[in-house]
Amino acid sequence: DAGVTQSPTHLIKTRGQQVTLRCSPKSGHDTVSWYQQALGQGPQFIFQYYEEEERQRGNFPDRFSGHQFPNYSSELNVNALWLGDSALYLCASSFGGLNEQFFGPGTRLTVL
């Protein structure tokens, strides 16, 4: 039973570029949430996708957007990257109305 998977594992971009991160949820899960974790901080909620729609959003600018596909996998897109976007980006999956979320290994993004 595969857990949550994310790709790529590491990524280096320069300021102003755009990036797409990918996530496949745990088998049987239909909800995907994205988090940003800066060094020394707890994860910060970006948004959550359910039934291919953004269901809730945290305090992140519109440069952060996402998508969920019919197979429940998801993408996180960040436009106009700046240095402060350097962080570990975590995807978590859950089932329906349950709050127990299971995390993938993350994508470590470095913006130079």
Add this chain to the structure above:
Amino acid sequence: RKEVEQDPGPFNVPEGATVAFNCTYSNSASQSFFWYRQDCRKEPKLLMSVYSSGNEDGRFTAQLNRASQYISLLIRDSKLSDSATYLCVGADGGGADGLTFGKGTHLIIQP
């Protein structure tokens, strides 16, 4: 604003000792609480859910005090492998919610 506050530590504890962490939450509407464990440069892993009056799982006990808006985690007979960062997490009811994480408490178990 939803906030979860934790003492960042580090807590340096000898092997075999009992250690306790507290965290406080500001959102009185929060319904569900969790403790996650995060090892260095790894993803958070769900340690325990804390739904009502508390929860116990082996050496780990979590308590919820709604009146004072705090959650605690007790680790008995600590092992070297318990060294990690422990994240306190709150969520509103309904499931359509992102989790609100504290910054984590760093625990170091010393031989």
